[in-house]
Amino acid sequence: MSATTTSGYPTADTTGWALTFGHAVRGEWIKIRTMRITPWLALAFLAITVGMGASSSAGADPAVVTQEDLATRLAAGLFVAQAVLAVLAALSATSEWATGLVRVSLTAVPRRSLFVTAKAVVVVGISVVLTIVGLVGAWAFSLVRYSGSGTTMDLADPLYLWLFLGGPVFMALISTMGLGFGVLMRSAGAAVTTVVALAPVLPVILAAFSVDVIVTIRELLPASAGPALMGQQPLGGSSLPVAVSILVIVLWGVVPPLAGVLSLRRRDA
Structure with a gap:
């Protein structure tokens, strides 16, 4: 029987056991899930x-x-909640360096791409589940609010399909972005500050300015581009075509973790 290290990965034994992607994800x-801050x-x-979501919809006539x-x-x-998932994803990476566990983890999973991909699968899974549960909860409370008014909230309506399908994708990309910055920066303080600024602090601040350059910067931030996945406009609106906004948020979700993999290959743990 193979042993289990404190990294969460089983170790190879004399029977020739080999690490699989499933083992890495597990x-x-x-x-x-054993991080105290996760729950x-x-x-x-x-x-x-x-x-x-519920209070905002309840405030409508x-x-x-x-x-x-x-x-x-x-x-x-x-x-607002996107920042929470980004922070969780960032901490899932930076905690490795804070505790020194990264040395054990990279010994168990020497392939840097596999190490980061396994982390990404886990944070994406958590993000998707939490987003669906959160949206369903907000929808249920709102449905009760409008039950006697004749207002319907049919989930088969394309507006809600956009929201319930695009919302989890948006949050998943925000999470992989947070993970990427965590791997790149390796410092909880730096990574958390960065992801909170990007999602959603900076868009709120920059929405107060009408200078063209600042407007363009705001539209290219993840918190501004992401709502396009849900068929919605961000705070302050956007002049970008929907396809461009979707490409922007996808790049935010893909480029940081890829950069994290390259960083791990270039620098020692």
Whole structure:
């Protein structure tokens, strides 16, 4: 029988056991679920997503509210809660360096790309599940609010399909972005500050300016480009075509973790 190291990965034994991708993912799952902050961040994400989504939609007048407005209100919590998932993903990486566990992890998983990909699979899985639960919770509370007004919130409506399919994808990309910055910076303080600034602090600050260059920068930030995946406009609007905004958020979700892999290959743990 193979032993299990403190990294969460089983180690090879004399029978010739070899590490698989499934083993790597399992090891990352063990590590992230045993982080003390994980359940608190998960609860915070759900509280923000459900609370802000439900309260925002409840504040609309049933007599005049439109389906477009309701879909936007349901997603209100995601704009703030995205920072929570980005922080969780960043900490899942930086905790390795903070504790020195990274040496054990990279010994067990010497392939840097496999190491980062396994982490990405875990944070994406957590993000997708939490986002779906949060949106369903906000939708359920809002449905009760409008139950006697004749206002419907049919999930088969394309507006809600955009939200319930695009929202989890958006949060997954935000999480891989956070993971990438965590691997690149290796410092919890630097990584957390960066991802919180990108999602969602900077878009709010830059929305106050109308200078063309600043407007363009704001539109290219992940928190501004992401709503296009849900069929919505970001804070302050956007002049970018939907396809361009989607490409921007995909790049934010893909480039940092790829850069993290290259960084691991170039620098010692």
